Amino acid sequence: METGSMRMSDFIAPHVRNIAASGIRKFFELEAGSDTISLGVGEPDFVTPAHVREACIRALGEGKTMYTPNAGLMELREEIAGYLHSGFNLQFEPQSEVLVTVGSSEAVDLALRTLISAGDEILLCTPSYIAYSPVASLQGGVIVEVETSAEEQFKLTAQALQGKITPRSKVLIVNFPNNPTGAVMTREDWLPIARLAAAHNLIVISDEIYAELAYDGRHCSLASLPGMKDRTIVIGGFSKAFAMTGWRVGYVCGNRELIAAMLKIHQYTAMCAPVLGQIAAIESLRSGLEEKDRMIRSFKERRDLFIQGLRAIGLPCHEPPGAFYAFPSIRHTGLTSEQFALRLLKEAGVAAVAGSVFGAGGEGFIRCSYSVSQLKLDAALERMxxxxxxxxxxxAERAV
Structure with missing residues (x-):
């Protein structure tokens, strides 16, 4: 709205005004037809298990609707610490090294706001989830992309990382299992990365929201390697593996001084994560692991069939060992990722996300989520x- 010569946009801070809109959201907004099959949403098609919902209904009946401690319910922090220790060989002290956040998204924001000053360089492993770069830019950080490749199964290599490190490098952001590629890093893959982080005094933000979704073996966290616990901020949550996207509960774990600094920001902004979400998370960790494993088995079955289907229709695709995304190549079509995704939506009624929105390394690919039902996946493959x-x-004409 304009009043005389006054424009409201002039009041918006330049660093906010200059942030590009979400490339994923752009495709969501174009999904107009009721017949559209969406492979664009990174959300399980499972409902939060009944016993988790019932625990929250009981809590409501008992009047548990108040603030929790800023860092989260101690019961939940203890459960998170125990879960990470038994599942991923990570040891964090619940009182001072675990902070419950409003989803893992707030955890990413807190970590970057705590660490980044104007001009600091953030090494970002790409293709990657779209939120890291804008949030870092809000702090005046300078993003330096470290590209991965299909030829390397989209793993981060020491050679690629070494070539991008400068004296201004401060933070490395990694996300494995990866969104959008489904790539996974093993302990052997991490060892040279850990050596580089130590040699160049880097802090690592490790977004492990898909940690449970490593199909071919247990997820290895960089923080579990010798000397890396204090140097690594581990981010996780309940949205993906526990089918709790709308509950908005995540966590961040790390060195107690860093967590204390993040807590200062958290207490002035979010105050605390939603109490019912925290109660749901406690119930999930105490009694929901079998349901979690069942959902993960279903995702693996869908992955196997969907990747086979993509290859059969002529879309080359590496087998993603983690997350619930396929990242097929569309280079042979001669279209850009955005052109392909837009035409696929308009002409075939299938919504996928252009790989280019995930960084330069994503051009030539599209992201397809196989977290939808097998019926929808089969129908999407027919349309594709x-x-x-x-x-x-x-x-064929271009190939001549």
């Missing part, structure tokens, strides 16, 4: 195959 046939003559 028909769409690819319409592109075949042009693709």
């Amino acid at each position: 195959e028909r769409f690819l046939r319409t592109l075949a003559p042009a693709a």
Whole structure:
């Protein structure tokens, strides 16, 4: 709205005004048709298990609607610490090294706001989740992308990282299992990265929201390597593996001085994570691990069938060992990622996300979530195959 010559946009801080809108959200907003099959949402199609919902209903009946301690319910922090220790060989002290956040998104924001000053360089392993770069930019940080490649199974290599480190490098952001590629790092993969982090005095923000979704073996956290616990901020949550996206409960674990600094920001902004979400998280950790494992088995079955289907219709795709995303190549079509995704949506009624929104390394790919039902995946593959046939003559002509 304008009043005379006054424009409201002039009041918006430049560093906010200059942030680009979410590339993922752009495709969501285009999903107009009721017949559209969406492979764009990073959300399980499972409902939060009944016993978790019932625990919250009981809590409501008991009047548990008040603030919790800023850092979160001690019961939950103890459960998180125990879960990380038994599941991933991580040791964090619940009182001072675990902070419950409003989803893992707030954890990312807190970590970056705590660490970054104007001009600091943030090494960002890409393709990567879209939120890291804008949040870092709000702090005046300078993003330096470290690209991964399909040829390396989208793993971060020491060679790629070494080539991007400068005297201004302060933070390395990694996200494995990875969104959007599904890549996973093993202990052997992490060892040279750990040596580089120590040699160049880097703090690592490790977003491990998909930690449970490592299908071919237990997830290895960089923080579990010798000397890396204090140097690594571990971020996790309940949205993906526990089917709790709307409850907005995550956590951040790390060195007690860093966690104390994050807590100062958290207590003035979010105050605390929602109490019912925290109660749901406690119940999930105490009694919901079997349901979690069942959902993960279902995702693995869908992955196997969907990757097979993509390859059968002519979309090359590496088998993602983690998360619930396929990242097929569309380079052979001659279209950019955005062109392909837009045409796929408009002409075939299938919504996928252009790989380019995840960083320069994502160009030439699209992200497809297989967290939807198998029926929808099968129907999407049929539509995609028909769409690819319409592109075949042009693709053949370019190949000549």
